[in-house]
Amino acid sequence: MLLSGERVRSRLVTKVEEMSGQRVLGCYQCGKCTAGCPMASFMDPVPHGVMRLLQLGQVSRAMRTAAVWMCASCHSCASRCPRGVDLARVMESLRLLILRGGEPKVRPEGLPAELLMRAPQQALVSCARKYQG
Amino acid sequence: MKVAYFPGCSLHSTAREYDQSVRAVAPALGVQLITVEDWNCCGATSAHSLDPVLSLALPARNLARAQAAGHQVVVAPCAACFNRLKTALCQLEEGGEAAQTIQKVVGFRFHGGLQVKSLVQLFWEDVGVGAIRRRVCRPLEGLRVACYYGCLLVRPPEVAAFDDPEHPRAMDDLMAAIGAEPTSWAAATECCGASLSLVRGQVVERLVSTILAWAQRAGAEAVVTACPLCQSNLEMRRPAHIKMPIFYFTELMGLALGLPDVKRWMRAHLVDPAPVLSRFYPGVGARRGG
Numbered sequence: 001m002l003l004s005g006e007r008v009r010s011r012l013v014t015k016v017e018e019m020s021g022q023r024v025l026g027c028y029q030c031g032k033c034t035a036g037c038p039m040a041s042f043m044d045p046v047p048h049g050v051m052r053l054l055q056l057g058q059v060s061r062a063m064r065t066a067a068v069w070m071c072a073s074c075h076s077c078a079s080r081c082p083r084g085v086d087l088a089r090v091m092e093s094l095r096l097l098i099l100r101g102g103e104p105k106v107r108p109e110g111l112p113a114e115l116l117m118r119a120p121q122q123a124l125v126s127c128a129r130k131y132q133g
Numbered sequence: 134m135k136v137a138y139f140p141g142c143s144l145h146s147t148a149r150e151y152d153q154s155v156r157a158v159a160p161a162l163g164v165q166l167i168t169v170e171d172w173n174c175c176g177a178t179s180a181h182s183l184d185p186v187l188s189l190a191l192p193a194r195n196l197a198r199a200q201a202a203g204h205q206v207v208v209a210p211c212a213a214c215f216n217r218l219k220t221a222l223c224q225l226e227e228g229g230e231a232a233q234t235i236q237k238v239v240g241f242r243f244h245g246g247l248q249v250k251s252l253v254q255l256f257w258e259d260v261g262v263g264a265i266r267r268r269v270c271r272p273l274e275g276l277r278v279a280c281y282y283g284c285l286l287v288r289p290p291e292v293a294a295f296d297d298p299e300h301p302r303a304m305d306d307l308m309a310a311i312g313a314e315p316t317s318w319a320a321a322t323e324c325c326g327a328s329l330s331l332v333r334g335q336v337v338e339r340l341v342s343t344i345l346a347w348a349q350r351a352g353a354e355a356v357v358t359a360c361p362l363c364q365s366n367l368e369m370r371r372p373a374h375i376k377m378p379i380f381y382f383t384e385l386m387g388l389a390l391g392l393p394d395v396k397r398w399m400r401a402h403l404v405d406p407a408p409v410l411s412r413f414y415p416g417v418g419a420r421r422g423g
Contacts, residue, residue: 038324042336070336073178074284074324079298086289106332118369119331120361121142122213125177127328 012059019093033077043067099133106131137204138166141214148361150398154383175217192221197241212285212360215251257303272312279353280304311389318351368403378406
């Protein structure tokens, strides 16, 4: 990974900060977000690893992580962060950057009909907002 | 006590028994629920919405309707609805450009003095544990329950501003008031996976399996929740060998208060509650898919 001042403070990093309202350099990598994240075992890199990528200007790599889609916005990370970084909002800004650039991640017509019948409406609305933008 | 009632979409579909039990229990505790007229979707999701106009105008319109009807308190049984309505209220109270935009989009002027509460909060803070205990006629003595708060009832703490975000007690107190025994357990504020249930079912199965295993380890016979999505995920995505019913807190309160429609609510459950509840209410049981 070749680092430069230009890359670390790239236009995309600024965009993520603008959209999320969070400063990526606010994170001091304590890992508390990862320790409490219910999804961390399904992520690689884990939440504070995604923050580290952003700190190093690697926004495109961060956008390709499973963490972005696995984040359920449960706010465990944000409510425990000693630096007050709202990681759920950072994850959402990454999702939006992806969704605005192309195809929706999930199409409702592709979901099993039986599941759609049984799932609460709030799951459908939330799912559509998360995966379609 | 008169409050504006925001049922939300899930209470009109998969969580009908939550709506029915809320509408029965509240009046029995002296709370008159007046449905927000012409209410609309709250937006259903918290961080999945960075655009303040899109994400806050929807819930703010409901607050505008409640304000126009002269209400001081809006109550939402669903944790996600509570989160969205409260977030909109916080933004309106904070003022600034976003608040101006929201009011312009919705077409109303926010006067202030409005409160948004979850139903757990209303029962805990305004009705009070003592008043509930006095009305119990069928105490659920010896029923060991794990109170499951999930994410949005207490988080983010600056929005919910209610109870302890890491170690909440409100639902435990309500359950103790109706004679049940709330257990101390490790997964009370863990996430159930929310809408990942639709696209990553196996992930949610793993989360739910862990949550229910913690409940079993703590000696619970049932889990109690206040969120339609938690209830659905915990019953639908459970491992086949765990047959632990997941109740809305209002269902158990209705049972303890001796309300007549309890059997009707219990029929909607995917896990038959009869093995756990028949000692309090003979003949109660589930009708699959009902």
